[in-house]
Amino acid sequence: MKLILLSGGSGKRLWPLSNESRSKQFLKLLKKDDGDYESMLQRVYSQIRYCMPKADVIISTGAKQKDSILNQLGHAVTILEEPSRRNTFPAILLSAAYLIFEQQTSLDEPVVILPVDPYAEIEYFETLRQMAQAVEQGTFPLVLMGIAPSYPSEKYGYIVPASSVHADSPTQVRSFVEKPSASVAEELIASGALWNGGVFACRLSYLAQHLHKNLNCSSFLDVMTQYDQLESTSFDYAVVEHETCIGMLPYHGYWRDLGTWNTLTGEMKDASMGRAILGEGAENTFVVNELSTPIVALGTKNLIIAASPDGILVSDLGKSSYMKPYVEHLGDTPMFEERRWGEYRIVEHTRQDDAETITKQALVHCGKTISFEHGISHKKIWILTMGRANIEIDGVCHCACAGDSFQIAPFQKHSLHALTEVSLLSVEFMESD
Amino acid sequence: MKLILLSGGSGKRLWPLSNESRSKQFLKLLKKDDGDYESMLQRVYSQIRYCMPKADVIISTGAKQKDSILNQLGHAVTILEEPSRRNTFPAILLSAAYLIFEQQTSLDEPVVILPVDPYAEIEYFETLRQMAQAVEQGTFPLVLMGIAPSYPSEKYGYIVPASSVHADSPTQVRSFVEKPSASVAEELIASGALWNGGVFACRLSYLAQHLHKNLNCSSFLDVMTQYDQLESTSFDYAVVEHETCIGMLPYHGYWRDLGTWNTLTGEMKDASMGRAILGEGAENTFVVNELSTPIVALGTKNLIIAASPDGILVSDLGKSSYMKPYVEHLGDTPMFEERRWGEYRIVEHTRQDDAETITKQALVHCGKTISFEHGISHKKIWILTMGRANIEIDGVCHCACAGDSFQIAPFQKHSLHALTEVSLLSVEFMESD
Numbered sequence: 035m036k037l038i039l040l041s042g043g044s045g046k047r048l049w050p051l052s053n054e055s056r057s058k059q060f061l062k063l064l065k066k067d068d069g070d071y072e073s074m075l076q077r078v079y080s081q082i083r084y085c086m087p088k089a090d091v092i093i094s095t096g097a098k099q100k101d102s103i104l105n106q107l108g109h110a111v112t113i114l115e116e117p118s119r120r121n122t123f124p125a126i127l128l129s130a131a132y133l134i135f136e137q138q139t140s141l142d143e144p145v146v147i148l149p150v151d152p153y154a155e156i157e158y159f160e161t162l163r164q165m166a167q168a169v170e171q172g173t174f175p176l177v178l179m180g181i182a183p184s185y186p187s188e189k190y191g192y193i194v195p196a197s198s199v200h201a202d203s204p205t206q207v208r209s210f211v212e213k214p215s216a217s218v219a220e221e222l223i224a225s226g227a228l229w230n231g232g233v234f235a236c237r238l239s240y241l242a243q244h245l246h247k248n249l250n251c252s253s254f255l256d257v258m259t260q261y262d263q264l265e266s267t268s269f270d271y272a273v274v275e276h277e278t279c280i281g282m283l284p285y286h287g288y289w290r291d292l293g294t295w296n297t298l299t300g301e302m303k304d305a306s307m308g309r310a311i312l313g314e315g316a317e318n319t320f321v322v323n324e325l326s327t328p329i330v331a332l333g334t335k336n337l338i339i340a341a342s343p344d345g346i347l348v349s350d351l352g353k354s355s356y357m358k359p360y361v362e363h364l365g366d367t368p369m370f371e372e373r374r375w376g377e378y379r380i381v382e383h384t385r386q387d388d389a390e391t392i393t394k395q396a397l398v399h400c401g402k403t404i405s406f407e408h409g410i411s412h413k414k415i416w417i418l419t420m421g422r423a424n425i426e427i428d429g430v431c432h433c434a435c436a437g438d439s440f441q442i443a444p445f446q447k448h449s450l451h452a453l454t455e456v457s458l459l460s461v462e463f464m465e466s467d
Numbered sequence: 468m469k470l471i472l473l474s475g476g477s478g479k480r481l482w483p484l485s486n487e488s489r490s491k492q493f494l495k496l497l498k499k500d501d502g503d504y505e506s507m508l509q510r511v512y513s514q515i516r517y518c519m520p521k522a523d524v525i526i527s528t529g530a531k532q533k534d535s536i537l538n539q540l541g542h543a544v545t546i547l548e549e550p551s552r553r554n555t556f557p558a559i560l561l562s563a564a565y566l567i568f569e570q571q572t573s574l575d576e577p578v579v580i581l582p583v584d585p586y587a588e589i590e591y592f593e594t595l596r597q598m599a600q601a602v603e604q605g606t607f608p609l610v611l612m613g614i615a616p617s618y619p620s621e622k623y624g625y626i627v628p629a630s631s632v633h634a635d636s637p638t639q640v641r642s643f644v645e646k647p648s649a650s651v652a653e654e655l656i657a658s659g660a661l662w663n664g665g666v667f668a669c670r671l672s673y674l675a676q677h678l679h680k681n682l683n684c685s686s687f688l689d690v691m692t693q694y695d696q697l698e699s700t701s702f703d704y705a706v707v708e709h710e711t712c713i714g715m716l717p718y719h720g721y722w723r724d725l726g727t728w729n730t731l732t733g734e735m736k737d738a739s740m741g742r743a744i745l746g747e748g749a750e751n752t753f754v755v756n757e758l759s760t761p762i763v764a765l766g767t768k769n770l771i772i773a774a775s776p777d778g779i780l781v782s783d784l785g786k787s788s789y790m791k792p793y794v795e796h797l798g799d800t801p802m803f804e805e806r807r808w809g810e811y812r813i814v815e816h817t818r819q820d821d822a823e824t825i826t827k828q829a830l831v832h833c834g835k836t837i838s839f840e841h842g843i844s845h846k847k848i849w850i851l852t853m854g855r856a857n858i859e860i861d862g863v864c865h866c867a868c869a870g871d872s873f874q875i876a877p878f879q880k881h882s883l884h885a886l887t888e889v890s891l892l893s894v895e896f897m898e899s900d
Contacts, residue, residue: 049763050763311793311797313789313790313792313793314786314789314793315783315786315789323779325760325779326816327483327758327774327776327777327778327779327802328778328779328797329778329779329780329781330482330483330778330779330780330781330782330790330793330794330797331781331782332780332781332782332783332786332787332789332790332793333782333783333785333786333789334770334781334782334783337767337781339779339781341760341779343760344760345760345761345762345763346756346758346760346761346762346763346772346774346779347762347763347765348762348763348764348765348767348770348772348781349763349764349765349766349767350748350765350766350767352766353747353748353765353766354765356746356747356748356765356766357746357763357765359746360744360746360747360763360765361763364744364761364763369760381814381815381826381828382814382828382852382890382892383759384852384853384890386853386854386869389853389869391852391853391869391870391890393814393828393852393892395814395815395826413870415850415870415872417848417850417894419815419817419824419826419894419896420817420819420822420824421819436819436822436824436896437824437846437848437896439848439872439874441872457815457817457824459815459826459892459894461850461852461892463852463869463870
């Protein structure tokens with residue numbers, strides 16, 4: 035059994051913590067039993083490993099998220115970097131191509147495709163296994179997961195079954211209804227319809243057919259190079275809606291789309307994370323603080339206060355989903371990014387006349403390496419402010435410790451290998467004439 | 468006529484903008500007609516200059532505030548640095564000693580003493596002039612200002628007149644009542660009592676008597692060196708309460724003590740300062756943002772959001788005066804300080820084992836100089852990130868521009884003279900073994 039996880043949705047719905055390079059699935063906001071925090075991605079991955087210790091996991095994602103996934107999961111999963119961000123249909127065919135051409139997976143193998151960030155109980159993952167079994171039994175070439183609705187939502191799609199739903203065997207799907215009004219949603223729920231959770235199971239052969247129908251290919255590279263010719267559309271639209279024989283298995287457990295501060299704070303075990311003081315009269319107030327600057331809240335009610343180097347949000351919990359137009363054009367350069375070697379934030383950015391200076395503070399994890407194989411086009415100064423590292427500049431190696439600084443000329447090859455946890459100040463001088 | 472301005476009150480009532488080195492009177496939050504912002508100190512000083520273009524102004528203050536005053540007013544005023552922070556009685560006698568011994572001011576000269584931060588109309592300053600005239604007329608050796616109360620406050624002192632008050636000539640004071648209950652305050656107001664605004668006028672001889680009664684001195688230096696022997700008490704307690712013949716002149720105009728966010732936001736002309744977006748549903752919400760990070764507020768009501776490198780406050784306007792216990796022990800090292808040459812903030816502070824690294828970003832104004840005559844006890848790196856400066860290290864002068872960096876060894880004398888507006892990154896490496 036193969037699992038394809040789709041990691042998309044870079045965006046600002048959880049601004050200022052989420053940005054162009056850090057999507058909501060990477061935010062470490064969920065408290066584990068041991069007191070540590072994990073991201074939605076890490077939670078889903080550990081649930082998969084608990085239920086299906088041997089399942090092969092492929093994560094399909096864009097270039098910008100690759101480093102975050104590596105940073106959070108290491109090399110335990112296969113990460114497929116989509117040549118460009120399109121939609122779920124091309125992304126799923128790319129993963130199929132990888133299984134077919136690179137892994138030589140049997141075309142009979144069941145494949146289950148799911149989003150990377152469902153917040154659900156372990157039974158959700160048991161249901162994935164059932165879906166794979168249902169595919170192997172062969173009644174339906176395509177099996178979907180139906181999620182028992184907890185309220186008549188207007189923002190989800192509904193799967194209408196042809197007959198009453200059983201937990202153990204798939205029910206034929208009659209039709210789909212996308213984002214109905216609340217009253218229609220109520221009727222749908224009364225008639226037994228379930229939410230469409232965007233989870234699909236089929237044999238690899240099923241995906242192979244769609245792949246060859248859309249592309250003339252005989253290798254994974256073929257698919258990579260022709261990726262932009264695949265229609266940028268959803269798998270639902272391109273495949274599911276045209277399929278006449280679809281089965282559905284239900285999941286009745288807890289499920290949340292933690293896509294807004296309102297829903298996310300509902301799952302936070304503590305009212306605050308990071309440096310925060312909830313003082314006199316603070317009620318139903320949540321603080322998520324990624325800055326080293328302390329936050330004090332007094333007399334606040336039903337509020338989310340979220341702070342990162344990108345910005346500070348202070349919002350009524352119910353209003354936080356309206357933030358998009360306000361934050362859309364705020365600083366398109368993320369002030370904070372996760373990298374496979376650690377993370378960095380921009381601490382200063384000055385512009386004067388034609389000159390521009392950016393000062394970054396990077397944290398490089400022990401044993402990790404930052405490398406600029408071909409140098410960069412401008413002058414740079416590195417200062418080690420904590421820890422020890424081997425720094426190589428134009429082939430000359432230096433054993434560096436806190437207090438050492440290095441001038442790096444334009445196009446000089448340079449790298450840093452951290453021997454301990456390292457804090458590095460990097461000052462870059464650009465001239466734009 | 469001499470004016471003595473008392474600049475005290477370092478504290479955190481306007482945290483996070485005010486801190487140990489930056490008191491509320493230095494915050495540039497008041498919008499001028501030309502659109503620029505000024506501090507309470509700058510506003511008071513320009514009002515004084517408007518009313519009394521030739522009055523000599525002395526500001527008595529502690530070491531920590533001296534740089535802020537120089538930065539905001541330049542050398543237009545005499546700044547007296549109190550040897551230690553005590554109270555208004557010793558501070559006023561120190562200023563008197565300066566006038567007597569250093570300026571050889573005539574003992575007949577009227578002196579008016581006032582706090583540095585009243586938020587009042589120009590008539591307030593006209594009243595100061597009237598007070599000086601009343602002192603010269605000689606009926607009362609001591610004349611106070613009575614401020615027409617706008618509500619029965621429990622936090623001010625009240626001056627009870629012996630007869631009905633006239634605007635043009637001083638009325639004899641019958642008694643004082645300190646911080647009465649609201650009901651007593653109502654009675655006091657009904658009977659014609661006014662608030663005590665902490666403004667005193669007398670001849671210099673009056674202060675000289677008190678000086679010589681308390682200290683054996685014949686020079687300003689005598690008073691400086693014996694300063695700690697003066698009782699740390701208020702001028703009200705040590706002098707006013709024992710005086711039997713006191714006059715009062717009333718001020719009927721607008722007057723506010725802008726000591727809390729609630730009162731201060733009442734005088735802000737715009738709902739936000741700095742990078743701030745007040746979005747959907749934000750009502751009676753004020754944002755004061757000194758960070759470069761943007762703040763977005765959504766659906767917030769009756770809120771002050773204030774952010775500086777020291778911290779972020781999110782408070783119900785009515786609750787902001789309760790913050791003291793929460794912020795008292797937060798970071799006693801200010802993350803931001805104003806200096807006579809400009810300002811700096813701490814952008815990074817790391818500690819590991821015995822090593823400590825502090826990275827500061829300083830803005831040095833054109834023409835100003837930072838100087839470390841005897842060096843400092845630890846290693847330092849300077850990087851110019853914007854502008855041009857002359858940097859001298861151990862007697863060697865360098866013409867530096869953006870991109871240049873300098874290693875400064877322990878105890879090496881070093882200085883920077885800014886030839887343009889300069890942005891400087893200073894990284895200091897301390898070892899505490």
